[in-house]
Amino acid sequence: MKPIERLRALDAEAKLVEHIGAMLGWDQETYMPSAAIDERSDQLALMESLTHDMATSPEIGSILAELGSNAEAPGGPESLPTIDRAYLRVMRRKFDQATKLPSELVSEMAKATSLSQAAWVQARKDDDYRAFAPHLSKMLEFNKTVAACLDPGKRPYDVLLDQFEEGAIEAQVASVFSALRDDLVSLLDRILGGPQVDDSFLRRNCPAAAQAKASAYFMKALAFDATRGRLDTTAHPFTTTLGGSDVRITTRYVEEYFPSSVFSTIHETGHALYELGLDPSPDYRRTSLAEASSMAIHESQSRLWENTVGRSLGFWLHHLPALRQMLSPVLDGVGLEDFYRAINKVEPSLIRTEADEVTYSLHVILRFELEGALVSGDLSVDDLPGAWNDGMKRLLGVVPTDDAHGCLQDIHWSMGSFGYFPSYALGNLYGAQWWDAMKAQGLDPKSAVEQGNLGSILSWLRTNIHKPGAIYKPGELVEHVTGNALDPSHFVRYLNDKYAGVYGF
């Protein structure tokens, strides 16, 4: 066995264990009886420690050292095919991330994170930011330490950002977001200056069983392969990968707001299609190269299907009759245009996860600005609520009356995730850029959607985005596929065109 083959075999075994952990986690959220939680936590911890042992095995270290230090020799990276070199990049990165943190730090962090999350749950319930603040400070300190361990030569936030968006740096994201922010704020102003949309019929009571039928219908419409995954229900929708041909998604059925399940199912199906399409080459199945390029690229898939496709007029031209029938009589008397406007209603609100396409990225940009300032020390933990409220006023024109609906709303910081938020908005930008690339490459995605021919869109995404997996860093992928760097103008143009139609200006 060549060293790189042995590396793939070790990697594939670690991935098996990781998928077993995902199975345990999936069951915990879907079907596990409540009293099983104690032993389940121990089962998960055991699988995590096994994954960690496998990811940090000295044998992986020596294969990487051998291939890395021997660049000119036969078998060294320079003589390897591109795909093998990409794989070595991915494995070095993983190995570094797993080995550079002292194990005491990892275990201290795990304990502190668990306390922090519990404190966050309580603080949000009590609307008591002060009770959570010490935990947030600790999470910040841990993150700075992690950044220093991983790469002491780089700015801490850049190191954290890189964990989710390989190769990204704060200054560059800030410049992209700054242009985007101004364009979004001005679009929002125009929208709010005119007559508003009536979406009251979306709140008609709609039984879960009818919504479940619709969810199954839309998964099929998106060509989701039912032999390679399934849909279940949970309190918070998610996608999880239990195997190369086993991706599970979940949704929830809110009887007073059926669009919640329709669009969350389409969103999660978008994530699942990406996971199921990762296939850089037969040799690399079940390896870390058959993984997403980044969280933002993942989000570009879910949001492209949910919004660009799923909230388009053409999509409902094709699918509204079926939805009307499945949800009958909920949509009786609701025409296509009214339905389209209602599901695209723009309204500044306090909660990110409920935001429309225009305001969503503004929520994300606020979080990016604040977490960058927290990590750099420009913003103190004590001053976060004030800064949050100021930012909401500035970007969205609304101010939360309490921190529970303000800076305590998201789980991310409580679990020590700094640098993750930008992915959500970057996903929108990548998605719009893919859409324009399809057009530039001769596909007519708009007509395809109108004709219910989503297969042609999926096929383009499969070839260009899904298949390469982690061969390209996200910045390389966008260059490779579109010939250009990430460019927010695609998204801004898309929104301006769309909302000019929705709001008639």
Next chain:
Amino acid sequence: MKPIERLRALDAEAKLVEHIGAMLGWDQETYMPSAAIDERSDQLALMESLTHDMATSPEIGSILAELGSNAEAPGGPESLPTIDRAYLRVMRRKFDQATKLPSELVSEMAKATSLSQAAWVQARKDDDYRAFAPHLSKMLEFNKTVAACLDPGKRPYDVLLDQFEEGAIEAQVASVFSALRDDLVSLLDRILGGPQVDDSFLRRNCPAAAQAKASAYFMKALAFDATRGRLDTTAHPFTTTLGGSDVRITTRYVEEYFPSSVFSTIHETGHALYELGLDPSPDYRRTSLAEASSMAIHESQSRLWENTVGRSLGFWLHHLPALRQMLSPVLDGVGLEDFYRAINKVEPSLIRTEADEVTYSLHVILRFELEGALVSGDLSVDDLPGAWNDGMKRLLGVVPTDDAHGCLQDIHWSMGSFGYFPSYALGNLYGAQWWDAMKAQGLDPKSAVEQGNLGSILSWLRTNIHKPGAIYKPGELVEHVTGNALDPSHFVRYLNDKYAGVYGF
């Protein structure tokens, strides 16, 4: 940490892994998408190999050697409390079983078993015993080799039997079964000599949803704790343990025969209650002492609930009104007596799993006689079909017209399980003996059932059967609980009394 504490910790970790394997297996049967099977098999194999590594760890070996060879010293087994000594017995047995087989033998057997099972499925489909016979021969040879490895000084079938029913020997089981057989055959003669029962209304179409409601109702009636397990649907009902507080059962809904789900749910709930009640002491939670005493004791629980309780007149006196309502209109116009007689109809048939209480044990006794003869060499593999058909004629008065409904019907031998079958009939015997012990100890289980007070029965079983777990070998348990050795007369008396009522003689 004392050696025995360390032993418990090692054991508990192995058990975690075993439960994770059970989780993977459960999901495979219930929700797993079909294309996931390849990777799932690898995940299961990995967990099995990990379980094996843990069970055979040299550290366990040296702790057992230390405690075992040091009987007189402080900390040696003689100075240990009874429960610790029982634990050492269980762990030695497990360690021996895991270490005495050469690993090449184990892996050869795994391969051969997989081929044998596939050949069996095909042979049963084609009704082609000759195609399966070479595999059966191989499975027999492997089993003799296993027996020789485990205990060369004992008769091979005794060694195999002991794997499922610790301490049992063929001669003793044969003597118990021989008395039982004659009594059952003569009871069957009496039953068949009189007028037969009409159970045609049990075949009225009954939707799965109504049956699901009934299953949930009966689990609740048996005081199954819904926070510690759940019910799902599979092609073949089973019970599996995913954690000390996580036992999953399954059933299937046959729309043309609702009693199938009602009684399989009660049966599996009986297994689950046993698993959830295993609790020899707080120190021994999650260890191999918190396991069933034997397969037959397990079966004594499922069959006691299914038959002694679930097919009794008193049970339906209490629950028929609720069932009638849940299944409405299926049982409209069916009275209690007619229902009771129908669910207890006796009819010699070809298939063990569909047999009634009287004929069931006869099916099992036939298999016991035949597998004993196969292992000893008194019966050749080629002569099995003939011997099967002769036995069916002799015991049940019916003869299969093909081997698919004859000696090819059960999966057990194809997977190399010899010595397992007796458990099914022994379970009936133990169950009847527990029932009489309850009465002897002042409980009135019959009245309790009539009053819907199943908690008092469960409570007796918890204390006497469930809680001790594997502290007692099955033969010791029956002595401990009833003051007597296993005695088939309890079961025979129970059946004679019951069927005199059902058939009016």
